[in-house]
Amino acid sequence: MGHRWIDRPLWMLVPGAVAVFVIVVAPVCLTVILSLLDLNVSTLREWLTAPYHGIQNYVNAFTAPSTLGVSLGRSILISSLFSVLTTAVILPIGMFAAFSVHRRFRGSGLVRAIYLVPYVIPTFVTALVARIVFLNQSGALDKLMRGLGIGNGNTYWLIGPHAYWAMQITEIWATWPFIYLMTLAGLQAIPKERFEAAALDGASRRQRMRHVVVPELAGMLKLGVLLSTLFHFGNFTLAYVMFSSPPPSSVEVLPLDAYYNAFSFFNYGEASAIAVVTMVILIIPGYVYIRSTRMTARMI
Amino acid sequence: MAVTTGRVAPARRVSRGVAADAEQLMSPWLCRLVVAVLAVVVLAPVVYMLLLSLTPNSDVAIGAISFATLSVRNYVDMWSAAPVAAGLLHTLIVAGSAAIASVVVGLLAAYPLTRFDFVGRGSYLYTLVAVQTVPGTTLLLPLFAVLSWIQTTLSVNLIGSFWPIIVTYMTFGVPLSTWLLVSYLRTVPRELDEAALIDGCTRLGALRRVMVPIALPAIVAAFVFAFLVGWNDVLFASVFTNDSTQTLAVTLQRFANTTASSGIPLYGELMSAAVVSSVPVVVIYLIVQRFLVHGLGSGSMTGM
Numbered sequence: 001m002g003h004r005w006i007d008r009p010l011w012m013l014v015p016g017a018v019a020v021f022v023i024v025v026a027p028v029c030l031t032v033i034l035s036l037l038d039l040n041v042s043t044l045r046e047w048l049t050a051p052y053h054g055i056q057n058y059v060n061a062f063t064a065p066s067t068l069g070v071s072l073g074r075s076i077l078i079s080s081l082f083s084v085l086t087t088a089v090i091l092p093i094g095m096f097a098a099f100s101v102h103r104r105f106r107g108s109g110l111v112r113a114i115y116l117v118p119y120v121i122p123t124f125v126t127a128l129v130a131r132i133v134f135l136n137q138s139g140a141l142d143k144l145m146r147g148l149g150i151g152n153g154n155t156y157w158l159i160g161p162h163a164y165w166a167m168q169i170t171e172i173w174a175t176w177p178f179i180y181l182m183t184l185a186g187l188q189a190i191p192k193e194r195f196e197a198a199a200l201d202g203a204s205r206r207q208r209m210r211h212v213v214v215p216e217l218a219g220m221l222k223l224g225v226l227l228s229t230l231f232h233f234g235n236f237t238l239a240y241v242m243f244s245s246p247p248p249s250s251v252e253v254l255p256l257d258a259y260y261n262a263f264s265f266f267n268y269g270e271a272s273a274i275a276v277v278t279m280v281i282l283i284i285p286g287y288v289y290i291r292s293t294r295m296t297a298r299m300i
Numbered sequence: 301m302a303v304t305t306g307r308v309a310p311a312r313r314v315s316r317g318v319a320a321d322a323e324q325l326m327s328p329w330l331c332r333l334v335v336a337v338l339a340v341v342v343l344a345p346v347v348y349m350l351l352l353s354l355t356p357n358s359d360v361a362i363g364a365i366s367f368a369t370l371s372v373r374n375y376v377d378m379w380s381a382a383p384v385a386a387g388l389l390h391t392l393i394v395a396g397s398a399a400i401a402s403v404v405v406g407l408l409a410a411y412p413l414t415r416f417d418f419v420g421r422g423s424y425l426y427t428l429v430a431v432q433t434v435p436g437t438t439l440l441l442p443l444f445a446v447l448s449w450i451q452t453t454l455s456v457n458l459i460g461s462f463w464p465i466i467v468t469y470m471t472f473g474v475p476l477s478t479w480l481l482v483s484y485l486r487t488v489p490r491e492l493d494e495a496a497l498i499d500g501c502t503r504l505g506a507l508r509r510v511m512v513p514i515a516l517p518a519i520v521a522a523f524v525f526a527f528l529v530g531w532n533d534v535l536f537a538s539v540f541t542n543d544s545t546q547t548l549a550v551t552l553q554r555f556a557n558t559t560a561s562s563g564i565p566l567y568g569e570l571m572s573a574a575v576v577s578s579v580p581v582v583v584i585y586l587i588v589q590r591f592l593v594h595g596l597g598s599g600s601m602t603g604m
Contacts, residue, residue, distance in 0.1 A: 138363025
């Protein structure tokens with residue numbers, strides 16, 4: 001007995017599809033087109049008639065340093081390092097955090113709430129606080145380091161090569177709870193009986209960790225690592241808000257590179273080329289992510 | 301009988317002990333160490349922010365914090381030092397509208413996605429996931445180009461108005477709320493809305509009268525997540541708003557770059573504005589905390 005179409009109101013899908021097309025699919029195609037045009041402050045508003053530029057924007061982006069003093073290749077390196085390093089450091093922190101509160105104890109609710117704090121504070125606020133924590137001499141970190149006798153308390157965290165590390169430390173502080181939440185969700189999905197069976201069989205804590213917990217968590221952790229890598233590669237807010245404008249070249253991640261090219265120096269074509277390159281780099285991890293949600297979708 | 305229960309009771313106690321111990325994944329002292337270290341690392345900057353927000357600007361600039369000078373003056377003065385109140389209002393309008401629109405669109409899509417099997421159902425869901433992996437700058441640049449072109453040719457002022465930014469936040473809000481609602485609605489038995497149909501409801505009526513009340517927790521969670529996208533965004537807001545429409549995040553970002561006429565950065569007031577920007581979000585998160593893990597499991601937390 002087939003349903004008539006009227007019984008299946010598939011029109012309800014239309015608003016979502018239209019929204020996705022208008023604000024995502026069309027702009028993505030348009031970025032590719034813009035990246036092939038000669039666009040500057042005078043031609044931007046008439047981009048429909050701007051001269052065709054071929055791959056010149058890409059060549060320029062890769063060969064010449066941007067107005068912030070960094071070439072596209074260097075930006076790719078900074079973004080990749082930032083993304084991989086952040087993920088590598090937050091993975092163990094988040095896992096240990098989840099293990100420490102998995103079994104409920106008195107006050108565990110409070111601890112769980114505290115663990116969420118860095119994650120829920122808006123990134124722009126974290127960046128502003130970091131700006132003061134990392135102030136030269138008068139910031140908390142330089143004061144602490146001087147107190148402990150490390151360095152001379154004149155680290156200049158917010159300029160030059162140190163700026164990268166200030167941003168890196170801040171990002172780690174702010175985002176480890178993501179892995180914590182993923183691990184916790186994974187732990188909760190493990191049937192209690194599996195722990196009990198292992199314990200009754202006389203498995204030590206270490207053996208339970210190796211033979212029960214890690215295999216059961218593997219899927220969730222892979223997803224966490226993937227999402228974290230994707231997410232940190234696109235970091236913009238922290239780099240943009242934490243430093244005064246223009247930011248030091250050591251923090252020039254890809255989105256910042258594109259942003260300053262477009263809105264401070266009006267190299268709009270080159271900025272689009274950078275955006276296209278960013279997207280191309282993300283296609284592989286993005287594809288793996290979409291594949292992995294297939295499992296979730298099958299359950300639906 | 302008595303003997304039997306006498307035997308069973310200790311056995312149960314033992315197994316309960318095993319169960320509790322089995323869930324203990326690290327030795328107790330390691331647990332305590334991890335909790336202590338993380339709590340200090342997490343709370344130290346937060347306490348520092350709170351102290352700075354109560355310290356006069358001149359003291360913050362030289363890094364002098366003393367309990368003797370703590371005062372709430374920053375919380376009074378910041379409203380006139382920067383357009384914090386206007387920023388707050390604009391953020392509420394923009395993030396609120398985007399979140400409502402996202403939930404409505406998401407709910408409309410989630411209903412057929414969980415009730416019917418049709419060609420393209422899987423593709424629809426995957427496309428929503430794919431959308432979340434598109435970097436923000438890839439959307440920002442063409443949207444800005446199109447909007448400034450419309451502005452020039454039709455002389456309609458779009459950049460600076462709320463519309464583009466609301467629509468942009470929906471890019472993130474719609475996939476998020478669709479996934480969250482799909483994962484929730486699929487647990488609702490079909491018999492419920494079929495009963496409503498038999499009682500003479502239309503599909504839309506069934507959705508509104510039956511599904512919405514049942515899915516209220518998921519709707520609230522979807523609203524919150526979509527709302528926070530707008531609350532936290534700087535990238536789009538810094539380009540699409542102007543001085544009279546800037547959101548709280550942009551207000552604070554600009555405030556950080558201003559100094560008083562005396563040449564002292566207004567970092568004390570900046571921190572009190574930062575506290576005001578965080579408190580609502582932290583409170584909202586703590587309320588919906590239990591949905592967080594759920595939302596993560598359904599892959600709806602990207603783009604944040």
